Amino acid sequence: MHEIADAFVIAIKMIFTGDPEVYAITARTLEISISSTLIGALLFIPLGCLIYFNNFWGKRTLISIIQTCYSLPTVFVGLLVFLAFSRAGPLGFFGIMFTPQVMVIGQVVLIAPIITGLTISALSGVSPAIRETAVSLGATRFQAVWLVLKEARYAVLTAILVGFGRAISEVGLAIMVGGNIRGFTRVLTTAMALETQMGNIELSMALGIILIVLALIITVLANKFVKGKEADAAQSRAPTA
Amino acid sequence: MKKVFIYLMTAIMLLALAFVLPACSEESATPIPNPTPTAVSPLKAEGRFRVATTTSLYDTGLWGYLEPMFEDEYNVELDILYAGTGKAIEWGTRGDVDAITVHDKAAELKFIADGYGVERVVIAYNYFLIVGPESDPAGIKGMEPVKAFQKLITEGKANPSQVKFVSRGDGSGTHSMEKSLWASAGYKYDDVRASGSWYVEGGGGMGPTLVLASEKQGYTLSDIGTYLAFKGDLTLVPIVDQGDVLLNVYSVIIVKNTKSRAMADNLVAFLTSPEIQTLIGEYGVEEYGVEEYGMQLFTPCAGQGF
Numbered sequence: 094m095h096e097i098a099d100a101f102v103i104a105i106k107m108i109f110t111g112d113p114e115v116y117a118i119t120a121r122t123l124e125i126s127i128s129s130t131l132i133g134a135l136l137f138i139p140l141g142c143l144i145y146f147n148n149f150w151g152k153r154t155l156i157s158i159i160q161t162c163y164s165l166p167t168v169f170v171g172l173l174v175f176l177a178f179s180r181a182g183p184l185g186f187f188g189i190m191f192t193p194q195v196m197v198i199g200q201v202v203l204i205a206p207i208i209t210g211l212t213i214s215a216l217s218g219v220s221p222a223i224r225e226t227a228v229s230l231g232a233t234r235f236q237a238v239w240l241v242l243k244e245a246r247y248a249v250l251t252a253i254l255v256g257f258g259r260a261i262s263e264v265g266l267a268i269m270v271g272g273n274i275r276g277f278t279r280v281l282t283t284a285m286a287l288e289t290q291m292g293n294i295e296l297s298m299a300l301g302i303i304l305i306v307l308a309l310i311i312t313v314l315a316n317k318f319v320k321g322k323e324a325d326a327a328q329s330r331a332p333t334a
Numbered sequence: 335m336k337k338v339f340i341y342l343m344t345a346i347m348l349l350a351l352a353f354v355l356p357a358c359s360e361e362s363a364t365p366i367p368n369p370t371p372t373a374v375s376p377l378k379a380e381g382r383f384r385v386a387t388t389t390s391l392y393d394t395g396l397w398g399y400l401e402p403m404f405e406d407e408y409n410v411e412l413d414i415l416y417a418g419t420g421k422a423i424e425w426g427t428r429g430d431v432d433a434i435t436v437h438d439k440a441a442e443l444k445f446i447a448d449g450y451g452v453e454r455v456v457i458a459y460n461y462f463l464i465v466g467p468e469s470d471p472a473g474i475k476g477m478e479p480v481k482a483f484q485k486l487i488t489e490g491k492a493n494p495s496q497v498k499f500v501s502r503g504d505g506s507g508t509h510s511m512e513k514s515l516w517a518s519a520g521y522k523y524d525d526v527r528a529s530g531s532w533y534v535e536g537g538g539g540m541g542p543t544l545v546l547a548s549e550k551q552g553y554t555l556s557d558i559g560t561y562l563a564f565k566g567d568l569t570l571v572p573i574v575d576q577g578d579v580l581l582n583v584y585s586v587i588i589v590k591n592t593k594s595r596a597m598a599d600n601l602v603a604f605l606t607s608p609e610i611q612t613l614i615g616e617y618g619v620e621e622y623g624v625e626e627y628g629m630q631l632f633t634p635c636a637g638q639g640f
Contacts, residue, residue, distance in 0.1 A: 180429035181430075273416075290539070290541055290542045
């Protein structure tokens with residue numbers, strides 16, 4: 094117990110004295126995870142819409158498969174991405190094995206099912222009457238979809254946040270395709286894994302605290318925006334109602 | 335929808351910036367930790383040189399010590415990937431690294447014979463040790479290595495709760511050495527693996543395996559360098575440390591289809607240069623109090639016939 098408490102104190106000191114390595118790792122982690130979340134959101138929210146608003150054979154099965162992939166093992170994605178992007182693999186000519194780029198690609202693959210699936214769930218939560226009304230009032234197909242998406246915005250935001258959480262906290266993929274290279278592909282989780290095994294418990298603890306604080310900040314910010322928007326919406330509705 | 339996004343993204347970007355900016359300025363202010371030549375974008379793979387190394391050269395901190403020197407001398411970003419020798423060779427075979435530093439002669443010669451490696455250049459050696467709990471429950475202290483392995487398996491099978499052996503179990507150079515010791519002792523490796531709960535397969539690098547053996551109060555085979563570097567955190571002592579069969583030679587091999595052949599030649603020249611050879615020999619001697627044990631972590635041996 095003593096060890097944990099001591100490590101905690103030293104970790105806090107490390108964070109506030111601005112240990113350059115700790116900050117560099119944190120910055121890199123954010124850069125990689127935010128990139129993959131943004132790319133994932135741009136690609137897979139539309140995909141979720143496409144799936145939700147179209148009826149086709151096997152739709153239910155497809156959605157089940159997507160939901161199953163929420164818990165896709167990170168090491169399995171790591172293996173696939175490694176085989177694809179290793180120089181001997183089909184995409185090896187890009188030459189991006191063991192770089193942050195390939196980590197972003199891996200994370201996008203990892204969070205794709207989450208963002209797609211949760212977007213579908215988000216849209217399912219909106220009353221179909223809204224879309225029907227919009228269409229009957231003469232809205233184009235795109236306008237109708239946009240309206241539903243707007244109604245589901247908070248749930249979609251949640252989808253993005255869950256995706257971000259998964260991206261920033263995974264370690265298997267990052268170590269397999271990133272290689273945990275100091276000053277290049279070392280992120281918070283892989284650094285923690287290495288530092289713990291090398292006995293640098295305090296540094297590990299500092300990194301862990303930062304990871305949790307980051308997740309907390311992002312969630313609080315997101316909730317704040319959601320709340321703010323709700324208040325705005327209530328205000329703007331009040332006079333007209 | 336749009337606005338929520340814009341707000342959120344701005345917030346995230348600001349947050350990222352808040353972290354990146356101080357980090358950047360601090361990085362440029364501190365000279366040694368991360369030399370980032372401005373010509374090389376930190377996110378691009380070009381202009382970087384990759385070496386896959388066995389964990390023992392990484393866990394001891396030797397590569398961390400040599401890396402900035404090489405980077406300064408040749409103005410290159412050196413990426414060190416640590417893994418067992420097996421994995422390092424696999425990465426070399428697939429062309430994902432430019433050079434490897436490993437310690438498994440048979441596998442190295444095969445790597446070269448298969449046309450993936452240029453030449454095996456030895457850089458340093460040390461010895462393997464059998465380390466274990468001070469009480470030495472198998473009673474193998476001071477025995478000749480092969481005899482010690484024979485006694486270990488007999489005692490382990492008879493009394494698996496007291497006598498344990500932790501294997502790397504990861505296809506590394508140390509694992510290869512262990513397998514060859516079992517072969518010399520007259521056992522098929524598959525039979526050893528199937529011989530009961532006394533035989534524990536860790537599947538990690540040398541450092542974690544030592545920690546595991548220490549937790550389980552078992553024996554393990556370790557290179558002396560990693561053992562000395564981790565000794566402070568362990569309750570293990572050297573049990574068997576004599577025998578030519580325990581010789582452990584590290585070498586560097588350039589991967590044949592590297593895109594940075596010139597830099598690879600620089601690396602070999604660097605590692606075999608008299609100055610660096612001296613530094614390798616002196617490495618860790620003070621830090622790990624090696625005098626008391628009378629051995630150095632690594633003995634330089636460039637140009638010798640190992």
